[in-house]
Amino acid sequence: MPAIAYLECSRCQNQISANKYETVCPKCAGALYVRYDTEALKKTATRPEPGGSQSMWRYASVLPDVSPVTLGEGWTPILPSRRNPNIFLKEEATNPTGTFKARGMSMAVSMARHYGLKKLAAPSAGNAAGALAAYAAAAGIEAHIFMPKDVPFANYLEGVAYGANVTLVDGLISDCARIVNERKEKEGWFDISTLKEPFRVEGKKTMGYELVEQLNWTYPDAVFYPTGGGVGLIGMWKAFEEMEQLGWVTGKRPKMIAIQASGCAPVAKAYKEGANTSQMFENASTFAAGLRVPKPYGDYIILDIVRQSGGTVVDIPDETILDSLLDWSRDEGLLLSPEGAAATAAYDHLIENGFLKPRDKVVIFNTGAGLKYVDMIAEAMGVTRPNSTKLPERVPVGGIITPQ
Amino acid sequence: MPAIAYLECSRCQNQISANKYETVCPKCAGALYVRYDTEALKKTATRPEPGGSQSMWRYASVLPDVSPVTLGEGWTPILPSRRNPNIFLKEEATNPTGTFKARGMSMAVSMARHYGLKKLAAPSAGNAAGALAAYAAAAGIEAHIFMPKDVPFANYLEGVAYGANVTLVDGLISDCARIVNERKEKEGWFDISTLKEPFRVEGKKTMGYELVEQLNWTYPDAVFYPTGGGVGLIGMWKAFEEMEQLGWVTGKRPKMIAIQASGCAPVAKAYKEGANTSQMFENASTFAAGLRVPKPYGDYIILDIVRQSGGTVVDIPDETILDSLLDWSRDEGLLLSPEGAAATAAYDHLIENGFLKPRDKVVIFNTGAGLKYVDMIAEAMGVTRPNSTKLPERVPVGGIITPQ
Numbered sequence: 001m002p003a004i005a006y007l008e009c010s011r012c013q014n015q016i017s018a019n020k021y022e023t024v025c026p027k028c029a030g031a032l033y034v035r036y037d038t039e040a041l042k043k044t045a046t047r048p049e050p051g052g053s054q055s056m057w058r059y060a061s062v063l064p065d066v067s068p069v070t071l072g073e074g075w076t077p078i079l080p081s082r083r084n085p086n087i088f089l090k091e092e093a094t095n096p097t098g099t100f101k102a103r104g105m106s107m108a109v110s111m112a113r114h115y116g117l118k119k120l121a122a123p124s125a126g127n128a129a130g131a132l133a134a135y136a137a138a139a140g141i142e143a144h145i146f147m148p149k150d151v152p153f154a155n156y157l158e159g160v161a162y163g164a165n166v167t168l169v170d171g172l173i174s175d176c177a178r179i180v181n182e183r184k185e186k187e188g189w190f191d192i193s194t195l196k197e198p199f200r201v202e203g204k205k206t207m208g209y210e211l212v213e214q215l216n217w218t219y220p221d222a223v224f225y226p227t228g229g230g231v232g233l234i235g236m237w238k239a240f241e242e243m244e245q246l247g248w249v250t251g252k253r254p255k256m257i258a259i260q261a262s263g264c265a266p267v268a269k270a271y272k273e274g275a276n277t278s279q280m281f282e283n284a285s286t287f288a289a290g291l292r293v294p295k296p297y298g299d300y301i302i303l304d305i306v307r308q309s310g311g312t313v314v315d316i317p318d319e320t321i322l323d324s325l326l327d328w329s330r331d332e333g334l335l336l337s338p339e340g341a342a343a344t345a346a347y348d349h350l351i352e353n354g355f356l357k358p359r360d361k362v363v364i365f366n367t368g369a370g371l372k373y374v375d376m377i378a379e380a381m382g383v384t385r386p387n388s389t390k391l392p393e394r395v396p397v398g399g400i401i402t403p404q
Numbered sequence: 405m406p407a408i409a410y411l412e413c414s415r416c417q418n419q420i421s422a423n424k425y426e427t428v429c430p431k432c433a434g435a436l437y438v439r440y441d442t443e444a445l446k447k448t449a450t451r452p453e454p455g456g457s458q459s460m461w462r463y464a465s466v467l468p469d470v471s472p473v474t475l476g477e478g479w480t481p482i483l484p485s486r487r488n489p490n491i492f493l494k495e496e497a498t499n500p501t502g503t504f505k506a507r508g509m510s511m512a513v514s515m516a517r518h519y520g521l522k523k524l525a526a527p528s529a530g531n532a533a534g535a536l537a538a539y540a541a542a543a544g545i546e547a548h549i550f551m552p553k554d555v556p557f558a559n560y561l562e563g564v565a566y567g568a569n570v571t572l573v574d575g576l577i578s579d580c581a582r583i584v585n586e587r588k589e590k591e592g593w594f595d596i597s598t599l600k601e602p603f604r605v606e607g608k609k610t611m612g613y614e615l616v617e618q619l620n621w622t623y624p625d626a627v628f629y630p631t632g633g634g635v636g637l638i639g640m641w642k643a644f645e646e647m648e649q650l651g652w653v654t655g656k657r658p659k660m661i662a663i664q665a666s667g668c669a670p671v672a673k674a675y676k677e678g679a680n681t682s683q684m685f686e687n688a689s690t691f692a693a694g695l696r697v698p699k700p701y702g703d704y705i706i707l708d709i710v711r712q713s714g715g716t717v718v719d720i721p722d723e724t725i726l727d728s729l730l731d732w733s734r735d736e737g738l739l740l741s742p743e744g745a746a747a748t749a750a751y752d753h754l755i756e757n758g759f760l761k762p763r764d765k766v767v768i769f770n771t772g773a774g775l776k777y778v779d780m781i782a783e784a785m786g787v788t789r790p791n792s793t794k795l796p797e798r799v800p801v802g803g804i805i806t807p808q
Contacts, residue, residue, distance in 0.1 A: 049454070049455075050453070050454050050455020050456075051453075051454020051455055052454075054458070054479075054481060055481070071483065071737055071738065072481035072483050072495060072498070075458075077458060077459070077476035079475065079476050082542065091476060094476070094498040094499075095498075096737075096738070097739070098502075098773065098775050134733075134737040134738070134739070135737060136737075137733065137734050137735065137736070137737040138486065138736060138737030139737075153778055153779075153782070154775055154778045156787075157778050157781060157782050157785075157787060158739055158774075158775070158778075160785070160787055161729075161730065161733045161734075161739055161774070161781065161785070162733050162734060162737065162739065163730075163733065163734035325565075326565065326567075329538075329541065329562075329565045329566050329567065330541050330565075330566060330567035331541065332541070332542060333475055333500075333538040333539055333540075333541040333542030333543075333566065334475065334500070334538070334542075335501070335538070335562055335565055335566065369502065369773075369775065370562070370565070371502050371558055371562070371773065371775050371776055372775055374557055374558045374561050374562075374778070375557075377561060377565065378557070378561050381564070381565070383560075383561060383564055
């Protein structure tokens, strides 16, 4: 595992030391990237062996030198679809806590323990909370979590079960972020929010390494990524850059397709308007809870990457997300998260409008398990709980039978 | 992939052909095992390569010759615990549909498609339903599922989302089984119930291959297995026998520890009484839904294996299961299923009473994701839904905040 050379600001390229757990650029508040000595890395970093670690730590040679807090995250399956062998689903549901958030939190909590931090805090649209709570529990570190009060129940319950301090907020993730920000100094919390520290990106970058390795060290034509905070997309782009420097992959980088929900589409709006940053999206609302981020901190990075890559930003209405979710569950046997189903819907959209061809090789990220959204999917489908007195009406069920 | 030589009855050793999809022994109704030509297998079967398939199909050389219906099941992580490096958790939550049931259903539905079946039916305590529904959807086969009406909501919702025909029954899995049995002939359903066909065992046996491979082709001292229908335990024992015949492993087989819930403990009762079969367990009740099987079809096999192995059967009260679930979530960062937590509780019990020593190397199966039991875990913890009007009282939360 390589030493960190320095942290670099994604906006003003300011370089600072990694002697302590830094937050954002002290000059311009830009998000920080971890940088290594590339020449040294070329000598030490090696592509993982086929029989190596079955977790994201198989890429230890390009990750910070730290003792990992691991629950078996990463190295998730890449599944060719039944409908078209050029569509690969990257199934992040198999991660600990059921989502891709595990990768970032495994890395960030490992670094928090390394730097001796005792109390971590974060706002969350849902899944980051569960992941933070789990890794903090594994590391013996306190977690303080603020979530909108209407997050999926699974997100709430897991936070509580892992022993985190969970506070529900009558507002959006932006309100939660403000509360963390207001209290952190007094409480002695380290703010581990999306892109307000450099290591969650560093964990998420392993998604980029993995998809390239799983495609035999080649790039696909496009990557579909449901984009709330956008850390995964940012991390993958960083991975591609590093892999090219190391000579692990060559060729044209994939078009990066950022997917948002129409009910909360700040990046899509900025993209269409040709803007370099987004505006706060008012009255954000979507059942894809992870996409309910009305003003992503890394909007400027996301927009830059999408444009550099020749990709695009698509926003999908909730009804279309649900249709695609049911399409994939009934025809592929995969219960996607609403965020993942937004991405599969976006694929259909971009085939329909000719942006992509069916022969293009694409990787679509299902960022989490549909099982974490049982209540929201049920509500969207109009299915009621079977142990309530009201019977399901809109679904093909046989009713309740009382045996004689 | 080897040809099937014949099917063998687990009770009377009757041998029948595998020319069609058989159910149980036509002579004595015993469960059937798949048998291969051992001498031929010795020439063709090979230990999987480290870089081979990252699913249970890495063991294709010892599985029936079939085109797999696969969603990426198996090859799940084996995680050393934080409390004791001799305790390994076999994390089946990472399977498609979040449980170990995926292995058996991947195999059985593959065979169903191979034999040209069009309609499958099964009773389920919950998780088998989700797995059957998913694999049937992937294979384009009809699924008819009967579940107790108080199954975890996730099990109900996933069945419906995958497009299965789901009927809720005001009774136990035994009532559901009776209904399938009564209707199957008229409806043209193939009954894919636990141990009433030979291929779910054949899929589940991969758990035995995996744990041995993951321990560098050695046996642990004991295997802890939450036992409802017991197919996994039966499958693992079959795997051990096959691996020994192939020379893939040697040494003393592990003690097999079958774990039940005290509220539904037919096998534990039979074991204590020295009986060879179990009696119907009246008024079965436990929040570990997968253990609510009041009279397992393979009770005679389970009891025989436990005794042969020098293991034991333990039953755990629901309160102790919940304590262990919270212990593992708060100290290990793993949200176990109630069934998995029954197994971790059983470990503590057998250390306390001296049956095992802390230096013994053990593998504990977490058969499913705690996330599938959100409603039941919440109820057991006394946590209410955050979007209800009632606030959580028994848990350390910060309450609901309305931003100014």
